[in-house]
Amino acid sequence: MRKARLIKITVWVPRDLLCKAMKTSGLGITATVRMGLELLVRSESYRRHLERHFRDQRGLSHTRKPLRRA
Numbered sequence: 001m002r003k004a005r006l007i008k009i010t011v012w013v014p015r016d017l018l019c020k021a022m023k024t025s026g027l028g029i030t031a032t033v034r035m036g037l038e039l040l041v042r043s044e045s046y047r048r049h050l051e052r053h054f055r056d057q058r059g060l061s062h063t064r065k066p067l068r069r070a
Contacts, residue, residue, distance in 0.1 A: 011033070018029065025032045 018032070021036065022029065022032045025035055027035065
């Protein structure tokens with residue numbers, strides 16, 4: 001597995017938001033921020049997947065005839 005390149009960032013976040021996130025994750029600052037970024041990427045990917053799924057489902061429901069038993 002290829003090792004990811006890391007970059008150092010500085011972010012300003014509300015103290016209470018960071019404290020709540022760290023308490024929820026049970027991790028330190030870096031790991032909590034990294035987890036938040038990963039969850040953001042996953043949620044967007046999941047949203048696009050659902051959007052495609054429902055779009056395809058709507059398209060099929062209008063064009064397909066009900067199946068009959070012979």
